[in-house]
Amino acid sequence: QVQLQESGPGLVKPSETLSLTCSVSGGSISGFYWSWIRQPPGKGLDWIGYIYDSGSTNYNPSLKSRVTISADTSKNQFSLKLTSVTVADTAVYYCARVGDFSVKDWGQGTLVTVSS
Amino acid sequence: QSALTQPPSASGSLGQSVTISCTGTSSDVGGYNYVSWYQQYPGKAPKFMIYEVSKRPSGVPDRFSGSKSGNTASLTVSGLQAEDEAEYYCSSHAGSNNPVVFGGGTKLTVL
DSSP, X not given: OOEEEEXXXXXXXXXXOEEEEEEEESSOSTTSEEEEEEEOTTSOOEEEEXXXXXXXXXXXXXXXXXXXXXXXXXXXXXXXXXXXXXXXXXXXXXEEXXXXXXXXXXXXXXXXXXXX | OOSBBOOSEEEEOTTOOEEXXXXXXXXXXXXXXXXXXXXXOTTSOOEEEEBTTTBOOTTSOXXXXXXXXXXXXXXXXXXXXXXXXXXXXEXXXXXXTOSOEEBOOEEEEEO
């Protein structure tokens, strides 16, 4: 079973770019789907998008214009960039491994607060 | 507003059974056998409990079972235990533009 660990700033200013990295251990990121999911405080889960291998991506239509997910197979990591953030983007951000449209392995999550 | 509809809360007594519903449309729950369920304790990451409607990953007790009828999927927890008290989320595949959509979550209370 793989282990996933999110890292990145816990505080981002409005209008700036949120950047997070997920480090994967216990297996290669090659050949699998890797995803970002977020959960606003006290609310439900929100699918952000996924990347397959280091290539193809698929994003939530509601976030598509602001999201980029990329991967670095040499570091066994994948990353999230969310531009033009607002307070509505404040959430716990999870990185995860996806298979057959199920989220099978989750990182512990990292809280990102958008505030000036 | 979540794509899939779950009741905000459910409850059951120790040892009894409880069923949580997850209602979608023919474009998600009803159209694919890719319904999953997750358990989440406060402050923790969700845990993968059920996939492809009714299959259990290794290590998940057989007290947890899933089913689907039409556009509604269900999670049944039998022989309720105190540690089953948690938030439960469903998800479904909803086509190439929406690989995964989630329900709003159901808070299960064990009485």
